[in-house]
Amino acid sequence: MAKAKVTFLDLGLTVSVPVGTRVIEVSEKVGAGLIYGCREGDCGTCLMKVEEGWNNLSEPSVVEAKVLKENLAGKHCRLACQAQVLGDISVRPA
Amino acid sequence: MKQGEYAAAQSAAVPLSGGVHWIGALDPTLRTFDIILKTANGTSYNSYLVRGSDGVAIIDTVKESFSEEFFTRLESVADYSEIRYIVLNHLEPDHTGALPELMRRAPQARLYISQRAQAMLKALLKHDQYDYTPVTTGDSVSLGDKTLRFLNTPYLHWPDTQCTFLEEESMLFSGDVFGCHFCDARLFNDRVGDFRFSFEYYYAHIMRPFREYVMKALALIEPLPLSAIAPSHGPILRERPEQYIAHYRRLATPALYSEIGLEKSLLIFYISSYGNTARMAEAIYQSASEIDGVRASLYDLEGGEVAPFVDLIEEADGILFGTPTINGDAVKPVWDLLSSLAVVHTRGKLAGAFGSYGWSGEAVRMVEERLRGLKMDVPVEGLRIKLIPTDEELNACRAYGAAIGRALTGEAENRIVEMAQLQTG
Numbered sequence: 346m347a348k349a350k351v352t353f354l355d356l357g358l359t360v361s362v363p364v365g366t367r368v369i370e371v372s373e374k375v376g377a378g379l380i381y382g383c384r385e386g387d388c389g390t391c392l393m394k395v396e397e398g399w400n401n402l403s404e405p406s407v408v409e410a411k412v413l414k415e416n417l418a419g420k421h422c423r424l425a426c427q428a429q430v431l432g433d434i435s436v437r438p439a
Numbered sequence: 440m441k442q443g444e445y446a447a448a449q450s451a452a453v454p455l456s457g458g459v460h461w462i463g464a465l466d467p468t469l470r471t472f473d474i475i476l477k478t479a480n481g482t483s484y485n486s487y488l489v490r491g492s493d494g495v496a497i498i499d500t501v502k503e504s505f506s507e508e509f510f511t512r513l514e515s516v517a518d519y520s521e522i523r524y525i526v527l528n529h530l531e532p533d534h535t536g537a538l539p540e541l542m543r544r545a546p547q548a549r550l551y552i553s554q555r556a557q558a559m560l561k562a563l564l565k566h567d568q569y570d571y572t573p574v575t576t577g578d579s580v581s582l583g584d585k586t587l588r589f590l591n592t593p594y595l596h597w598p599d600t601q602c603t604f605l606e607e608e609s610m611l612f613s614g615d616v617f618g619c620h621f622c623d624a625r626l627f628n629d630r631v632g633d634f635r636f637s638f639e640y641y642y643a644h645i646m647r648p649f650r651e652y653v654m655k656a657l658a659l660i661e662p663l664p665l666s667a668i669a670p671s672h673g674p675i676l677r678e679r680p681e682q683y684i685a686h687y688r689r690l691a692t693p694a695l696y697s698e699i700g701l702e703k704s705l706l707i708f709y710i711s712s713y714g715n716t717a718r719m720a721e722a723i724y725q726s727a728s729e730i731d732g733v734r735a736s737l738y739d740l741e742g743g744e745v746a747p748f749v750d751l752i753e754e755a756d757g758i759l760f761g762t763p764t765i766n767g768d769a770v771k772p773v774w775d776l777l778s779s780l781a782v783v784h785t786r787g788k789l790a791g792a793f794g795s796y797g798w799s800g801e802a803v804r805m806v807e808e809r810l811r812g813l814k815m816d817v818p819v820e821g822l823r824i825k826l827i828p829t830d831e832e833l834n835a836c837r838a839y840g841a842a843i844g845r846a847l848t849g850e851a852e853n854r855i856v857e858m859a860q861l862q863t864g
Contacts, residue, residue, distance in 0.1 A: 350855075355787075356818045357846070362858040374861040376807070376817040378787060415558040438787065438814075 352435040353377040354396060368393065368402075368425040368436060378438040384426045389416040391425040392439040401432030447624040450508070451515040452488065455667065455675065456608055458585060460488045462497075462512035464505035467622045476644055478637070481622030484509075484533055485671050487612055488516060489605060491582025494523035497548070498587075498603055498612045499671050503536030510537070510544075519545040524580055526551045526587060528614030529600045530559045534671055539564060551580060553591060556599035574601070576659065592616065592656035594649040602660065609666040615645060616656060617683050618670035629678035637673065638683075642690050647782050650753075653691045660684060693754055702734040703847040705789075706751055709761030710740040710772050715795035715827055720761045722833045723793065723822075723840035730844030740772040745779050752780060757789035757847045758815070762802045764794060769802035777809050786814035789847050793822040793839065800825070818846045 347364040351371050355378045360371050369391055372379040382390035386408045395402065399421050405413065409427040422439050446453040452460035467481035484501035486509060495517045501509040513519075522545040527535060530552070542548065550571035552560060557573055574580075579588040590602040595616045603612040619641035623631035646653055661684060667677035668684075676683050697704075707724050711717035717739070724737040738748065752758055760777070762769040790813075792806035803821040810817050822839045824832045 355816050357849075357854065358818075359855040360858050360861070361855065366858070371858060371861075374858075375856075376811055378814065378816045380811065380814050417554060 349401065349430050350433040351430055352397075352433075353379075354435055354437040362430055364431055366430050368423075368428050368430060368434075371430075372425055372436075379425045379436070380438075381426055386412055386424055386427045389413075389418075389424065392416060392418060392422055393425045393428075393436045394419070394439045395421045395423055395428075396435045396437060398432060398434035401430070401434050403427075403429040403431060444630050445624040447483075447626050450511045452512045453626055455487070455610070455669065455677070458490045459605065459608060459610060459669075460490075460512075460516050461626060461669075461675065462486050462488050462509060462516070464501040464508040464512075465622050465624060466502070466505065469620070469622075472620055476620060476641075478620035478622075480632075480637075482620035482672050483622050483626075485618075485669065485673075485675070486513075486534075486537075487669055488513060489582065489585060489587065490517065490521075491585030493581065493583030495521040496524040496526060496580075496582055496587060497522055497541065498526045498669075499528055499534045499614070500525075500537035500541055502533040506537040506540055510540070520547070522548045523582070524549055524551055524587070526589075526603050526612070527556065527560075528603055528612060529597060529671060530556050530563050531597060531615075532563065534614075535563060542569060551587075551589070553589075553593070553599050553601040555593055556601075559597075559599050579606075590656070590659045592652070592659065594652040595656055596645045596649055602656070604663060609664045611660065611663065611665055611668045611680075613660075613668050613670045615671055616653075617668045617676060617687065618672035619674075621673040623674065626675055627678070628674040628676045631674045634674055638686075639690065641673070642687065644782060646687075647690075648784055650691045650784060653687060657684065657688055657691070661688075697754060699734045702732055703756040704754065705733055705735045705757040705759065705843065705847055706755045707735060707737045707759045707761065708740050708748065708773075708776065709738070710763070710770055711761070711795075712763055712765070713795075713827075715824070716761045716763050716793070718828055718833065719793055719795060719822070719824060719836045720759075722828075722836035723759065723761075723843070726837035726840035727844040727847075730841060730848060730850075732848040733844040735840075735844075740776065745776055748776055749779050749783055752785070752788075753783035755788065757791075757843065758810075759790070759843065760792045760806050760810075762792065762794045762806060764796035764800045764802035767799055767801050769794075769806050773802075773806065777806070777813075780813055788815045789843070790815035790817055791819055791821055791839075791843055792817075793824075793836070795824050795826060795828065797826060819843055 382388035463485040619637040709720035790810040
């Protein structure tokens with residue numbers, strides 16, 4: 346199974362995960378500061394800043410793009426419950 | 440003529456100046472606001488009408504059940520057909536309750552709301568037909584000889600909040616900022632009863648969690664020349680308005696200068712029934728204190744009260760909780776403190792839990808979950824020790840304290856783990 350590395354900069358922790366994993370699935374296990382509400386891409390609580398590997402995440406869905414826009418999310422911000430890991434990334438809570 | 444001072448006891452609008460009227464409503468019997476706030480003498484829902492040479496603007500409305508009072512006052516000074524703009528400084532229902540009916544009576548009016556208010560407008564009012572213009576700092580709208588300029592002041596106390604400044608009269612319509620729950624028909628701060636307690640209480644419960652945003656808003660507001668601050672609850676501050684701005688800055692600044700300086704402040708709270716969790720706390724405290732750049736403090740929850748500890752936590756960089764497990768749970772003094780942190784900003788602080796237990800030891804995990812729920816980082820797995828700590832276990836406590844200290848100073852080594860090794864649940 347293809348693997349990718351997810352680094353949580355707030356924890357100083359890198360987790361090797363199967364490609365396709367959603368960031369929230371990892372962050373909730375390691376106790377990263379990425380907290381979440383609905384897990385359905387609606388509430389915007391799990392907003393994260395992607396510091397490295399921006400292109401190594403799945404494209405935002407229409408739902409995610411709408412929530413990002415409504416929350417005036419900055420460049421390189423994504424929802425941890427929606428974004429799937431495709432390659433190495435480094436993230437921190439937005 | 441004291442009787443004349445009770446202007447809002449009448450059903451007509453009350454002038455603030457030649458072009459500005461108060462058209463709000465008084466709610467003297469309210470005792471509990473929004474579940475979390477007490478008020479000993481009700482509140483007011485302040486709405487304002489600004490008349491310029493090119494029409495009328497309404498700034499905020501009132502709670503729905505007070506609509507009649509609001510419309511009666513509005514009608515005493517303007518026709519609905521004259522209303523060109525409706526400014527919503529805050530969309531909470533106590534200020535937008537009368538909006539749907541106002542829009543029905545003045546369908547030509549255009550709404551001016553903050554950028555962040557857009558998503559809320561639809562969710563709150565269940566109506567997507569309103570014409571609105573999203574505005575931010577620097578934007579303004581003209582009523583001919585009067586100009587309303589907008590200040591983007593988010594999170595005071597919702598994401599959508601903004602302030603509106605009437606340039607020609609130097610009047611700030613501040614929304615909930617500088618407001619309080621205090622109902623007095625004399626309306627103005629130089630006439631009403633003593634509302635100082637209500638003003639501070641409102642800040643402490645509504646604005647305090649957003650202290651950083653209060654500071655940002657003050658930076659926008661302080662340079663303005665001000666004749667009056669007209670908030671959405673409580674007295675209109677026309678006598679020495681600058682005093683209230685200075686007071687907000689004082690309230691948002693720690694009362695006593697912290698001697699900790701650039702070091703990271705780590706607070707270790709514990710409670711112990713047989714001294715075992717206390718021994719763990721002392722070992723953790725000792726080793727964390729040895730890390731350069733960390734200033735640790737140790738507190739027995741049995742010897743303190745919740746409110747001062749909340750004050751300490753607001754300023755701290757890291758917080759640890761030591762709790763025994765009794766009947767499968769952390770103990771009440773720990774939960775009492777952990778359930779009192781909604782009034783301070785906790786997001787991003789470092790946190791952790793430890794404790795001694797007899798046979799099951801659930802408390803540490805439960806406290807860790809709560810700390811994560813408060814949006815704190817829990818970078819080091821909590822430490823649980825069965826009954827009396829051995830020398831070896833006290834060494835584990837020292838290692839835990841050192842790891843917390845290093846995480847706090849950012850010196851933790853980047854660890855690499857496999858997803859499959861992570862705990863579940």
